Amino acid sequence: MDTSNLTSTSSMPLVKMENIAKNFGVVTVLTGVDFHVNPGEIVALLGDNGAGKSTLIKILTGVYTPTSGQIYFEGRPVQVNTPHDAHDLGIETVYQDLALVDLMSISRNFFLGREPMRRVGPINLLDRNKMDLQTRNSLHEIGIEIRSAREKVGKLSGGERQSIAIGRAVHFGAKLLILDEPTSALSVGETRKVLDYTRNAKARGLGVIFITHNVSHIFEVADRYVVIRHGKKAADYAQGQLTQNDIADLITGAREA
Amino acid sequence: MAVASIAKNSQKQEGVGQSLRRALSDEPAVGPLITLLVILGVSWLFIPNFASMRTVTGIINAATVTGVVTIGITMLMIAGEFDLSVGAMLAAGSYLFAFNTINGASPVFAVVLALVIPGLLGTINGLMRVWTGIPSFVVTLGTRYIFRAAVWILAGGALIQTQAELPIYSIFNGRLDILNNLFARANFRTSLLWLLALVVLFEIVLMETRFGNGVFATGGNAGAANAQGVNIKLIRVLAFTLVGVLAGFGGMLDFSLFNSVRVATGDGIELSAIAAAVIGGARLQGGSGSIWGALVGVLLVSTLRTGAVLLGLPADNFEAVVGVCIIGAVVLNKWLRQQR
Numbered sequence: 001m002d003t004s005n006l007t008s009t010s011s012m013p014l015v016k017m018e019n020i021a022k023n024f025g026v027v028t029v030l031t032g033v034d035f036h037v038n039p040g041e042i043v044a045l046l047g048d049n050g051a052g053k054s055t056l057i058k059i060l061t062g063v064y065t066p067t068s069g070q071i072y073f074e075g076r077p078v079q080v081n082t083p084h085d086a087h088d089l090g091i092e093t094v095y096q097d098l099a100l101v102d103l104m105s106i107s108r109n110f111f112l113g114r115e116p117m118r119r120v121g122p123i124n125l126l127d128r129n130k131m132d133l134q135t136r137n138s139l140h141e142i143g144i145e146i147r148s149a150r151e152k153v154g155k156l157s158g159g160e161r162q163s164i165a166i167g168r169a170v171h172f173g174a175k176l177l178i179l180d181e182p183t184s185a186l187s188v189g190e191t192r193k194v195l196d197y198t199r200n201a202k203a204r205g206l207g208v209i210f211i212t213h214n215v216s217h218i219f220e221v222a223d224r225y226v227v228i229r230h231g232k233k234a235a236d237y238a239q240g241q242l243t244q245n246d247i248a249d250l251i252t253g254a255r256e257a
Numbered sequence: 258m259a260v261a262s263i264a265k266n267s268q269k270q271e272g273v274g275q276s277l278r279r280a281l282s283d284e285p286a287v288g289p290l291i292t293l294l295v296i297l298g299v300s301w302l303f304i305p306n307f308a309s310m311r312t313v314t315g316i317i318n319a320a321t322v323t324g325v326v327t328i329g330i331t332m333l334m335i336a337g338e339f340d341l342s343v344g345a346m347l348a349a350g351s352y353l354f355a356f357n358t359i360n361g362a363s364p365v366f367a368v369v370l371a372l373v374i375p376g377l378l379g380t381i382n383g384l385m386r387v388w389t390g391i392p393s394f395v396v397t398l399g400t401r402y403i404f405r406a407a408v409w410i411l412a413g414g415a416l417i418q419t420q421a422e423l424p425i426y427s428i429f430n431g432r433l434d435i436l437n438n439l440f441a442r443a444n445f446r447t448s449l450l451w452l453l454a455l456v457v458l459f460e461i462v463l464m465e466t467r468f469g470n471g472v473f474a475t476g477g478n479a480g481a482a483n484a485q486g487v488n489i490k491l492i493r494v495l496a497f498t499l500v501g502v503l504a505g506f507g508g509m510l511d512f513s514l515f516n517s518v519r520v521a522t523g524d525g526i527e528l529s530a531i532a533a534a535v536i537g538g539a540r541l542q543g544g545s546g547s548i549w550g551a552l553v554g555v556l557l558v559s560t561l562r563t564g565a566v567l568l569g570l571p572a573d574n575f576e577a578v579v580g581v582c583i584i585g586a587v588v589l590n591k592w593l594r595q596q597r
Contacts (some may be wrong), residue, residue, distance in 0.1 A: 087486065098484045101477035103544040104470075112474050113485040115467050125465040 012075045014039045014207040015060065015091075015176055020069035022055055029055045030231045033069075037176060037207040042198060044218040045211045046251050047228035053211055056228060057178060061093050062086040074175075090175035094182060099165035102154030106146055107135040109153050110168050138171040139164065142200045159190025166197045176207045183217045195221045215247045227251055285538025286550035288593045289586060293557045300564045307567055310443035320559040321430075321448040322347075322507045322514075323529050324552060327537070328459050329503035330530040331551040335463070336496045337476035337543025338393040340382060343504045343530060345404035346375040347523035350505030351512045352408060355417045364425040372505045378404055379501020383494035393497075401527070409520050418517035430513035448510050452552070455503070460548040472496060476543025532579060533558055536586040545594075557582065 013036040022030040030052045037043050047053040058064045060071065062080040071078055073089050080086050086093075100109045111131050118127040132149035139146055144163050153161060162182045169177050179198065183191040199221060202208055210218050215225075225242065227235040227250045235250045242250075249255035300307045326343050333340055350371040357367035382400055386393045433445040463469035471492045474482035479489050504523075512518050537554025539546030558579055565575045 083484075084486070093484070095480075095484065098478070098480040101474045101481050101544065103477040103540075104473055108470055108473070112470060112482065113487045115470055117467070124467075125461070126467065126470065128465070 013037060013072070014041075014074060016072040017056070017060065018070045018072070020056065020059060020071075021067045022052075022059060022064060023067045028231060030059075030066075033228070033231075033233050035226060035233065037209060039175070039207050040202055040205045041223045042202050042208040042210060042218075042221055044215075044222035044225045045209050045228065046213065046215060046218075046225060046247065047234075048213060048251055051228045051251075052231040053228045054180075057093075057180070057209065057211060060086070061091060061178065090173060091178065092169035092172070092174035092176070093178040093180060094162065094165040094169060095180050096182065096184065100153045100161050102152065104153060105150045106153055106156075106164060107131040107149035110135040110139075110149075110164065110171070114172065134171075139167045142167050142170055142197060142204075144197065157190060159186050159193050162186070162194050163197050166194070166201060170201050170204060170206065174206060176209070177201050178209045178211070180211050181213075182210070183212065184214065191217055213251065215244050215251070219244050219247070229253055284547065284549075285540075285545055285590065285593075286547045286553055288589050289537050289550055289553040289557060292586070292589070293553050293560065296557065296560055296564075300560065304564050304567050307564065310440040312563060312567070314444040314446075316556065316559045316563045317449055318444065318446055318514075319562065320555040321446070321452045322511045323526060323533060323558075324452045324555040325455055325503055325507040325510060326526055327530040327533045327551040327555050328455055328548055329500035330527075331534040331537065331539045331546050331548060331554075332459060332463060332472060333496050333500050334531070334534050334539045334541070335476045335543060335546040336472045336493060337479065338386065338493060338496065339397060339531070340379070340393065340497065340500050341397040341527045342378070342382060342401040342404050343500060344523035344526045345401060345408055346378050346501050346504035347508040347511065347526060348408045348518065348520065349378065349404065349411065350375045350508030351518040351522055352412050352417065352508075353505075354509045355419070355512050355518050358423055358425055359417065359419050359421065364423075367425070368509065371509050372502050375505030375508070376498050376502040379498040379504070380494060382501070383497030386497065387490040387493050405520070405524075412518075412520055414520060416517060416519040420516070426513040426516065428513075429510050446514075448514065451506075451510065455506070456548050456552050463548060468492065468495065473544060476540075476545075478544070529558070532583050535583055538586075538590050540590075541587075554586075 016036040018034055020030055020033040020035070021028070033056060035056065045053050045057070055064065059066045060080065062082045062085045065081060071080055078085075078089065080089070101112070104112070107128070108131070116127040116130045116134070117124040118130070135149045136146060144167050153164070156164070166177065166179070182194055186194065195217075198208055198210065210222065212218055223239055225235065225237050225239070225247055226233060227247065229251065234253075234256075235247075246255065302308075306312065326347060330340060330343065353374055354367050354371035357370060358364065378400070382393065382397055385391070385396045385400070389396070428447060429451065430446055430448045433447050433449065436445040437443045463472060471482065471487045471489070474485070474487055475489045475492045483489050507526075508518070508523065511522065533554035534546065534551055535541065535554070536557055537547070537550030537552070539550060561578050561582060562575055565578055
């Protein structure tokens with residue numbers, strides 16, 4: 001049964017990956033995978049360790065190039081050869097460990113690599129007041145309150161850090177937000193907060209890919225569940241079609257799609 | 258959806274005590290500064306002959322060359338790197354400056370060469386670090402010997418000294434009589450002004466520029482910096498280059514003061530600078546530190562050295578004082594960082 005079109009609206013998908021295959025030498029990691037995300041849609045990308053879900057995402061973010069297959073972004077065929085290409089398209093990835101610099105303040109992290117400058121005589125200096133103010137405001141806009149923009153990120157909890165990384169991606173105009181196991185190290189309460197911000201990003205029209213191997217974290221929030229197993233797409237169901245147990249069985253292979 | 262809040266009491270203003278404790282943990286120079294003031298105070302009260310401008314200016318003058326080098330080493334340590342070859346780069350700068358000034362070359366040419374050549378040696382360190390991926394501790398352990406050999410060849414193994422009192426020497430390390438006339442027995446020198454100017458300059462570079470932000474990010478979490486589009490290789494190479502330039506500057510100050518340079522000039526300064534940087538709050542693993550801290554660090558070591566001499570401690574025991582100080586500083590800084 002092809003269910004991939006059930007949640008698609010008439011509008012074109014934000015990103016579409018078609019017939020993706022990836023070999024590392026003689027080892028086949030992915031074969032014939034079709035995958036798409038619509039604007040304003042949260043897609044849970046599920047699979048056991050080694051199933052191929054992270055390879056699929058690394059192809060999308062330009063870390064790997066596919067052996068065969070085509071990627072479309074907003075309807076146009078694109079080549080994503082480097083992470084920089086992905087960045088330019090509006091694909092932002094929030095990695096579990098590579099999101100923020102703990103020893104730096106929230107606002108310095110927020111604007112890292114994209115710092116606003118002010119001119120003082122002949123030289124350009126950081127506009128730190130603007131950095132602090134914009135950080136506070138744009139985090140506030142998506143529902144994140146901070147004590148001080150100059151607080152060190154290392155003093156925040158894991159969930160707060162993930163939230164700030166998500167807020168940053170939203171602020172800088174990401175169209176597709178990829179969250180790589182964002183809740184795997186978080187408490188239940190913190191997980192709930194991160195899911196709230198994820199919903200918030202969706203409400204702003206972003207497409208979201210939420211990578212996890214734990215269905216329970218994402219079950220209520222996702223619009224669609226895509227399961228990768230043994231390098232193939234094992235299932236693609238809209239919310240409401242399956243129970244949590246069904247999905248868990250699909251991940252482990254106890255049940256076929 | 259309810260507006261989730263990171264801080265339960267986000268509306269509440271910070272109390273004075275709270276913000277003071279945060280300043281302590283956020284500004285790495287604050288802890289060492291308090292330590293320096295305490296040691297200065299105790300020495301002033303209890304060490305015979307310490308309480309004079311002669312002693313105080315002596316402490317400062319003994320710290321300027323190491324201070325300039327420590328500025329660079331601190332910045333490099335914040336970027337997560339080490340440079341053990343600074344002593345040889347300092348000697349290279351000193352020789353180039355000496356040779357050209359004594360032989361009547363234009364002072365501008367002498368200064369530029371004494372900054373550019375050590376800077377290029379620093380660039381070599383940086384490029385080897387980023388191209389090979391070998392830790393900079395190892396790369397610069399190698400270039401420490403290579404550069405020193407190059408200095409030997411450049412100098413033909415010979416000592417250079419001069420009796421000439423050129424204006425350029427007074428500019429870098431002459432008497433600062435405007436200040437000296439204000440205090441009895443004071444011996445302020447222009448090298449102090451250069452040191453302070455470089456401290457301010459590099460503090461601005463680190464805290465107020467995009468490069469500085471990149472330095473902190475590269476040392477704090479290179480992967481995260483890279484993911485945000487920071488060119489971490491460029492940051493590293495530039496940091497090594499600036500260390501070379503500052504070492505060359507230190508070499509010019511050194512020659513201007515002593516009017517002599519030998520092949521072994523600057524030997525051991527790499528460890529003094531790392532010690533001063535650590536005492537001043539620089540984190541060995543990178544990502545944290547301050548240039549003000551570097552200044553405080555060299556002054557602290559210099560104060561202890563002078564105190565030890567005035568107390569009549571044997572010179573051999575002085576090194577132990579520095580050792581205790583390094584470990585004490587790291588323990589103190591670790592504790593301060595955990596405060597919020």
